[in-house]
Structure formats: C-alpha cells, structure tokens
Amino acid sequence: MRITHARVIVCCPGRNLVTLKLETDQGLYGIGDATLNGREQAVVAYLEEHVVPALIGRDAHGIEDIWQFLYRGAYWRRGPVTMSAIGAVDMALWDLKAKAAGMPLYQLLGGKSRDRVMVYGHATGHDIDGCLEEVARHVEQGYRAVRVQCGIPGMATTYGVAKRAGERYEPADADLPAEHVWDTAKYLNFVPKLFEAVRERFGDELHLLHDVHHRLTPIEAARLGKLAEPYHLFWLEDCVPAENQEAFRLIRQHTTTPLAVGEVFNSIHDCRELIESQSIDYIRATLTHAGGISHVRRIAALAELYHVRTGFHGPTDLSPVCLGAALHFDSWVPNFGIQEYMPHSEETEAVFPHAYRFADGHFTPGDAPGHGVDIDEDLAAKYPYKRASLPVNRLEDGTLWHW
Ligand SMILES: O=C(O)C(=O)C[C@H](O)[C@H](O)CO
Ligand SMILES: [Mg+2]
Numbered sequence: 003m004r005i006t007h008a009r010v011i012v013c014c015p016g017r018n019l020v021t022l023k024l025e026t027d028q029g030l031y032g033i034g035d036a037t038l039n040g041r042e043q044a045v046v047a048y049l050e051e052h053v054v055p056a057l058i059g060r061d062a063h064g065i066e067d068i069w070q071f072l073y074r075g076a077y078w079r080r081g082p083v084t085m086s087a088i089g090a091v092d093m094a095l096w097d098l099k100a101k102a103a104g105m106p107l108y109q110l111l112g113g114k115s116r117d118r119v120m121v122y123g124h125a126t127g128h129d130i131d132g133c134l135e136e137v138a139r140h141v142e143q144g145y146r147a148v149r150v151q152c153g154i155p156g157m158a159t160t161y162g163v164a165k166r167a168g169e170r171y172e173p174a175d176a177d178l179p180a181e182h183v184w185d186t187a188k189y190l191n192f193v194p195k196l197f198e199a200v201r202e203r204f205g206d207e208l209h210l211l212h213d214v215h216h217r218l219t220p221i222e223a224a225r226l227g228k229l230a231e232p233y234h235l236f237w238l239e240d241c242v243p244a245e246n247q248e249a250f251r252l253i254r255q256h257t258t259t260p261l262a263v264g265e266v267f268n269s270i271h272d273c274r275e276l277i278e279s280q281s282i283d284y285i286r287a288t289l290t291h292a293g294g295i296s297h298v299r300r301i302a303a304l305a306e307l308y309h310v311r312t313g314f315h316g317p318t319d320l321s322p323v324c325l326g327a328a329l330h331f332d333s334w335v336p337n338f339g340i341q342e343y344m345p346h347s348e349e350t351e352a353v354f355p356h357a358y359r360f361a362d363g364h365f366t367p368g369d370a371p372g373h374g375v376d377i378d379e380d381l382a383a384k385y386p387y388k389r390a391s392l393p394v395n396r397l398e399d400g401t402l403w404h405w
Contacts, residue, residue: 003028003062003102008054010036010046013382016347017172018042018390019321021377022049022090026062030101033377034093035290035327038086039319040174040392048087052076057091063102065095069296085268085293092294093327097372107330107373111295118364119332121316121343122147122211122236126163126171129153130199136167137200137208144362147209147236147340152196156188159393161215161405170318170344174390182395184217184403190226197233209236209340211262216243216404217395220252227257236340237262237284237313243404247273250281260284265315268292270301277301277308284313284339290324291315295331302335311339318344322354326375329358329367341365353382 007025012018020036036045053072060068072088073079100107108114123140125148127133133152140148151162151171159182164171193212200210212235218226223241230238239262242249250261262284267273268291276282285305292298302312312335314328325343332341343365346354356375357368368374395405 003030003098005057005060005062008057010049010054011377011379011382012042012046012387013353013385014387015349015353015382015385017174017318017350018387019350020045020090021321021323021382022094023377024057024062024091024094024098026098028102030098032062032094032096032098032101032372033323033375034090034097034294035321035324036086036090037290037319037321037324038082040390041083042387044083045086048083049090053087053091062095062098065092065099065296068095069293073293080269080271082266082268082291085297086291088297089290089292089294092296093289093323093373096295096327101372104371106367106369106371107327108333108367111299111331111334114333115336116333116338118366119329119338119341120146120364121341121360122149122209124149124151124162124171124344126151127153127167128163130196132167133196134199134203137204139168141204141208146363147211149211149213150196150200151213152193154188154192157185158183160184160189161217162213170347172318174319174392176391176393177389179391180393182393182405183398184395185398186218186222189217190222193226194229194233197230197235201233206234211236211239213239214241216240218242220249223253224256227253227259227261230259231257235259239263239286240265244272244276247275247281250276251279254281262286262313265291269297270304273301274304277305277310280308280310282310284311286313286315288315288320288324289327289331290320295327298331299335302337306337311337313339314341316342316344318346318350322346322350322356323373323375323377326356326358326367327373329365330373333367349385353378353385
C-alpha cells in the first residue's frame, strides 16, 4: 500500500486545528492530528516542506521505518514541532493499517483491556460558588472525575477559568499574547479552600483534579501537596515546570498527593527520569505532541514498570482525531489512568465526524475500522485559519513567569 498523496488541512471551527491526510494507491486514507496550540503554522510548514515530499511513494505499512526516518533522519531529533509532525504521520499510518486490516485501532494494538474509558471534565468558576455549580453540572452529566479551576481573590486573571459559566476554556484568545498577572501567595492561600468546598458539597467519592499549570517552585508545590492531602486529590497537575525532572524528587519527599505531568513533553527523554525515580503517578504526553502511537506506547510501557499510569492531555486544542486515537489507545493500554475531555465546539464536531461516544462519565471508542474519526474537507474549508496566541504570565513586579 503506497502513499500517493499527503495533504495538510488547516481549519478554525472555533479554534485552529491542523490535520494531515495520507492517501494511498489502495483507495484508503488515514488522518492524524498535528495541532500545536499557538504554533500551528510552524507544524504546517514542517510537514509541507520537510515531511510530505519524503512520504510520497513509501509503503504505508512501514510505520516503524517511517517513524525512524522522520526522527533519526531529522538529525535535530525531537522538540514539539518535529514530534507533532511525526505524531500526525504516525497517527494517520496506524489509522490506515487498521482500516486495511478491517479492524478498530484498539484491536490492532492488542485488544481491549476495558470496555469503557473514564474521563474527567473541567469545572471552572470566577469564585468558589460558581465553580461548585459547574462541578454539580458535571456530576449531573455522569462524570466520575472533575478538574476544578477557580478565579483567585485579588487576581484579575488566572489559568483555566472560562470567560462565562458553562463555556469551554480556550486559552489562545488573542492574535498576540495577552498578558496575565500572577501571585503565588494569593493562590496558595486560596486553593485549599476550593478543595475543601468541593469535598464538603460532593463528598469523597468524586475524583477531584487540579492543574497548577507550571507555576510553583518545588517547595511551594510540596506545601500545596501537603495542604491538599485531607482532600485526597486524584492528581495535582504540572505543579512545577518539568524541564528539571529531578525537582519532583523534592516534592515527592513531602507529600502523598498524586502528581501528574507531561502535556508539554514530546518524547520519552522528557519523562524517563521522572518515571524511573517514581516521582510521578500519571504521565500526560499526548499522541499528537509526543510522536504518535509508536512513541507513546514506548512511554506507556516504561511507565508500567514503575506503576505510573497514563492520563492523556485532551483539551479542545487537540482535535477529535487525537481524541479518537487516544480513546483506542486508552481502551488497550494496561496501565490506563484517566483521559482528559473538554467538549469540542459544535462546528468542530461537524467537521470531524466520529465513532466515539460519551455516556455516564465514560467514553467508548466505537468499532469503526481505524481510529473512527474523519474530516469533512468541504466543511473545514469554511473555517479559515486565524492566528491565535497563548497568553504570557507576569508576577506583580513584572517578572515574566510561567504561564
Ligand atoms: O488541559 C490542560 O490540562 C491544560 O493545561 C491546557 C493547556 O493550557 C492548553 O492545552 C495549552 O494549549
Ligand atoms: Mg494542564
């Protein structure tokens, strides 16, 4: 089965999304998600200039050889742009191989380890009451797990809070980066009150998650982990920037609150020490940003040795193609933890018809051949790209901080 055409489709049905479509001489095609929020056109250029021309004529069944050609052959190795491009190619090739085999992707990976995939939703509010109302709405919809993000008294903006109740949170909200202001002391004084309020109203059964979004130092993260222990979080996410993997050992010494990290990782080398030192509990690297199924299953296999579970990143700045492929991976992977889910816009859902279904706090991937997601190119063309940038974050004294 030879690759005859490879096209990059950029659309903006509510937000920018990048899709790679590989067509073959057997009449089958596969698609992959190449969306890198705020840097979409960098991946488009990488694919169109350096990847697509080299794919034409290659055997689409040669997934591993193509992966190594694009990774080792790139000389410059990894990074988010390269690995998102490789991720899209790899996702499309696995989609193709499963279609050629006439089976859903989870079968090709090794069959189901579970009938359905538990997801967590996002409850946000400008204050605790508003956040609790959103938790209640998610519980009514059957979610077993909810992430809470709340406005912080004394701070005009913070991470993860939708502009209006019930809306999805879209961080890439301006042509050029908006500037937010952050104060760690106000945050640390407040957020344990949020956890306490959720437990008081919803009890102990609900899985409770929170995303610090890279903003603390290790000892501050250790303090927050200890403060959170009475509320037994499912996980505390991205509590510190994770380039220095060793920093997590200090946090681990102080708290039993489970730690999740990895949405900004793009290879096993970003997380090997974290996993081998058992400094984390969940690894979040996504199929799109971490080189696709071929590479993420290596990360998951290493993680399994150290009791680390998967917890894929899954906001709306990853397309339904990535979600579909992730749900097949989640259905198979033995050390599954949880899957993030933010509902895409109605426009996005229409552009990307899919076989996956939500019910009672869980997803099923569907049994269509491949990953079960398609793209309506005519409809996609109605939503042209429009540059959108993620914000930056400054401390109150003006220091450029972690967003
Ligand atoms: O979904 C999460 O956990 C995030 O941290 C969302 C990120 O801010 C978002 O994907 C950045 O593009
Ligand atoms: Mg996050």
